[in-house]
Amino acid sequence: VGQSLGASDWVDVDQPRINQFAECTGDRQWIHIDIDRARKESPFGGTIAHGYLSLSLVAALAMKLGLAPKDASAVINYGLDKVRFITPVKAGERVRLQLALIGVEPKENGQFLIKSKATLEIENNQSPALVAESLALIIP
DSSP states (O other): OOOOOEEOEEEEEEEHHHHHHHHOOOOOOOHHOHHHHHHHOOTTTTOOOOHHHHHHHHHHHHHHHOOOOOOSSSSEEEEEEEEEEOOOOBBEEEEEEEEEEEEEEEGGGGGGGEEEEEEEEEEOOOOOOOEEEEEEEEEE
């Protein structure tokens, strides 16, 4: 507890990924998928990733950082205690996850709940895309 699990590899958040997320979720707001309009009208100068697209990257990147013990039979996304979307991720930017262990709580049947601080950084940007307190249930 209190230790960093490190930083993940960089992940591309390109327009095709944003478009796929829009199709998958039905969230087709122009600020995400209309490149021409976003260049003209968006305060960001182009399209941006959905906040929930950025958030959806946290679980997979946390697993790559070794959040769960190698001998766990399952890891279940248990939820989030707090999420703040701080800086939009522009199409074409790269992000990575910084993860720190906040707490471990024993549960029934040898299970335990891991709470971590997840910071999704944007390459070459001082401000992160998001900061979240993420919960994962570990099943032995």
